[in-house]
Amino acid sequence: MPETASSPEIAPWRLLLAYVRPHRPALLLGGVLSLVGSFAGLAMPLLAKTVIDAFGEHRSLVGPVLGLTAAVLVGAVVGAVGRYVLERMGEGVVFSARRSLVSRMLRLRVSEVDRLKPGDLLSRVTSDTTLLRAVFTEGVVEMVSALFMLVGAVVAMAFMDGFLLLITLGVLVVVGSLVGLVMPRIQRASTQAQVAVGEMGAVLDRVLQAFRTVKASGAEDREIATVDAAAREARDRGVAVAWWTSIAGISAWVAAQLAFVAVLGVGGARVASGALEVSSLIAFLLYLFYLVAPIGQLVQGFTQMQNGLAAVKRIREIEDLPTEEIGGQAAETGTAPAGVAFQDVVFRYGDDRPVVHDGVSFEIPARGLTALVGPSGAGKSTVFALLERFYEQQSGTITMDGRDIRQWRLPDLRAALGYVEQDAPVLDGTLRENLLFAAQGAGEADIRRVLSLTRLEDLVARLPEGLETEVGHRGIMLSGGERQRVAIARALLRRPRLLLLDEATSQLDAVNELRLREVIAEVAKETTVLVIAHRLSTVTSADRIVVMEAGGVRAVGTHGELLADDDLYRELAATQFLLPT
Numbered sequence: 153m154p155e156t157a158s159s160p161e162i163a164p165w166r167l168l169l170a171y172v173r174p175h176r177p178a179l180l181l182g183g184v185l186s187l188v189g190s191f192a193g194l195a196m197p198l199l200a201k202t203v204i205d206a207f208g209e210h211r212s213l214v215g216p217v218l219g220l221t222a223a224v225l226v227g228a229v230v231g232a233v234g235r236y237v238l239e240r241m242g243e244g245v246v247f248s249a250r251r252s253l254v255s256r257m258l259r260l261r262v263s264e265v266d267r268l269k270p271g272d273l274l275s276r277v278t279s280d281t282t283l284l285r286a287v288f289t290e291g292v293v294e295m296v297s298a299l300f301m302l303v304g305a306v307v308a309m310a311f312m313d314g315f316l317l318l319i320t321l322g323v324l325v326v327v328g329s330l331v332g333l334v335m336p337r338i339q340r341a342s343t344q345a346q347v348a349v350g351e352m353g354a355v356l357d358r359v360l361q362a363f364r365t366v367k368a369s370g371a372e373d374r375e376i377a378t379v380d381a382a383a384r385e386a387r388d389r390g391v392a393v394a395w396w397t398s399i400a401g402i403s404a405w406v407a408a409q410l411a412f413v414a415v416l417g418v419g420g421a422r423v424a425s426g427a428l429e430v431s432s433l434i435a436f437l438l439y440l441f442y443l444v445a446p447i448g449q450l451v452q453g454f455t456q457m458q459n460g461l462a463a464v465k466r467i468r469e470i471e472d473l474p475t476e477e478i479g480g481q482a483a484e485t486g487t488a489p490a491g492v493a494f495q496d497v498v499f500r501y502g503d504d505r506p507v508v509h510d511g512v513s514f515e516i517p518a519r520g521l522t523a524l525v526g527p528s529g530a531g532k533s534t535v536f537a538l539l540e541r542f543y544e545q546q547s548g549t550i551t552m553d554g555r556d557i558r559q560w561r562l563p564d565l566r567a568a569l570g571y572v573e574q575d576a577p578v579l580d581g582t583l584r585e586n587l588l589f590a591a592q593g594a595g596e597a598d599i600r601r602v603l604s605l606t607r608l609e610d611l612v613a614r615l616p617e618g619l620e621t622e623v624g625h626r627g628i629m630l631s632g633g634e635r636q637r638v639a640i641a642r643a644l645l646r647r648p649r650l651l652l653l654d655e656a657t658s659q660l661d662a663v664n665e666l667r668l669r670e671v672i673a674e675v676a677k678e679t680t681v682l683v684i685a686h687r688l689s690t691v692t693s694a695d696r697i698v699v700m701e702a703g704g705v706r707a708v709g710t711h712g713e714l715l716a717d718d719d720l721y722r723e724l725a726a727t728q729f730l731l732p733t
């Protein structure tokens with residue numbers, strides 16, 4: 153399977169070969185067995201001729217009939233084994249393509265995934281990879297064996313009667329040209345069909361992501377119509393493939409019939425004149441029909457090839473996207489609370505996007521609670537995204553422990569951070585799996601400590617199977633406050649040196665808010681905590697508050713200092729944090 157990225161100019165068939173390279177022995181074995189099967193098939197008319205000749209010459213039929221039977225049996229068995237070997241190899245190709253695609257996908261940069269539609273990505277991993285299987289089982293090998301049959305039949309026919317062969321070949325050339333005209337249309341339609349299936353996945357994904365909103369907005373019918381339009385497009389493209397394939401098929405069939413009539417007429421005359429034996433004419437006609445199947449096979453194989461090539465291009469588009477660079481050398485980074493600093497950081501999400509950070513500078517010492525506040529869109533969550541190195545700033549420096557985070561090895565940097573996103577998701581699985589998600593090695597004592605710290609013991613006691621209870625879509629749905637504390641517990645189990653907590657904007661009830669404040673205060677005693685704060689309780693108990701506005705840092709201070717000195721903060725406190733004025 154291809155390992156390297158950025159090779160847009162490589163021809164798709166080369167990419168296809170790269171997938172099959174590790175499976176060459178199986179392809180060879182399966183191919184040879186299939187050919188042997190075809191060869192047995194090819195011998196059939198000749199063997200039939202020996203039976204007819206023996207009959208005509210009053211010789212024993214035992215030998216020729218046994219030969220014919222053996223050819224049928226051997227051909228069937230060997231062909232079946234060859235087919236199995238190829239199917240098996242096809243599954244292997246699909247498996248390795250899926251594996252490499254998934255591992256590539258999870259290592260993509262966040263900025264790349266931002267631009268992709270999840271549903272389309274899903275369809276590339278599931279349905280496009282499936283098309284690779286058919287390329288080798290029904291594509292390449294069928295085509296090779298069809299060619300073999302064609303050539304074999306033509307050679308055998310040449311031995312029997314050159315003149316009749318000329319007639320046959322004339323018809324074949326006409327068919328070949330017709331099929332050649334149709335092929336590019338099949339190719340175009342199959343690419344469009346796959347794009348349409350991907351698009352349908354993307355539309356469906358959008359609906360499922362916002363399922364409740366769709367229902368609450370009464371938008372079911374409209375969304376059904378959107379999915380329907382995408383499905384219709386996929387169907388139309390599929391029908392176009394079927395249309396052109398059958399045009400190619402019927403042309404081959406009509407040509408064979410025409411050739412049959414011509415050969416029967418001319419051949420009959422030649423038999424009458426004694427230039428040709430009856431048995432040879434029969435064998436010739438059998439071979440003529442043998443040509444029909446391989447031509448159909450060629451058309452079918454070519455269609456599969458086109459599907460596969462289109463799929464390989466779509467798969468490759470993902471494989472060519474840049475992945476994260478791990479960088480640096482593994483280093484012992486300790487477990488002490490970390491200090492961080494932003495210096496003149498300038499950042500935008502893309503070259504054509506507006507500036508989000510326009511010279512952000514602040515410093516946070518190790519240990520204690522720092523609150524980031526500011527109007528919506530000021531760039532607070534972006535501070536976290538940059539610290540996690542989901543994106544890279546265009547200029548300026550971000551340091552942790554005084555060292556530029558770009559010099560850190562990425563896994564080391566992230567291991568030092570605990571990250572709780574706004575509306576942090578609960579993953580499908582047990583509560584224990586959710587807690588251990590970021591720290592697989594954590595022990596029972598660690599779990600108990602974190603559960604007590606995040607005030608989750610009551611929840612665990614209430615759940616029917618405690619930590620082993622399934623939560624999320626397939627199990628018990630947790631409340632907003634519980635989800636948030638589970639997310640904090642998950643981040644804390646990592647023993648972060650810096651905890652990044654993006655408070656959800658949704659209002660928590662008084663009990664949950666008190667619990668959250670206690671949790672944050674306690675965690676801040678042990679480690680550095682940086683909170684994007686939307687609540688008064690978090691802001692007032694912070695050691696320092698960084699006020700952000702329009703991509704810059706406007707002021708830094710304690711709640712009291714900022715209330716006295718900063719107008720924006722006063723306004724925020726009065727409105728956003730519900731401070732009595």
Ligand SMILES: Nc1ncnc2c1ncn2[C@@H]1O[C@H](COP(=O)(O)OP(=O)(O)OP(=O)(O)O)[C@@H](O)[C@H]1O
Pocket residue numbers: 266501505508526527528529530531532533534535
């Ligand atoms: N992944 C992204 N791609 C492109 N633009 C983004 C992305 N994330 C955020 N932005 C833009 O960057 C700006 C700052 O967003 P950010 O989420 O950092 O603000 P915020 O201060 O955290 O806001 P809020 O308090 O509403 O969460 C916004 O204008 C937003 O549209």
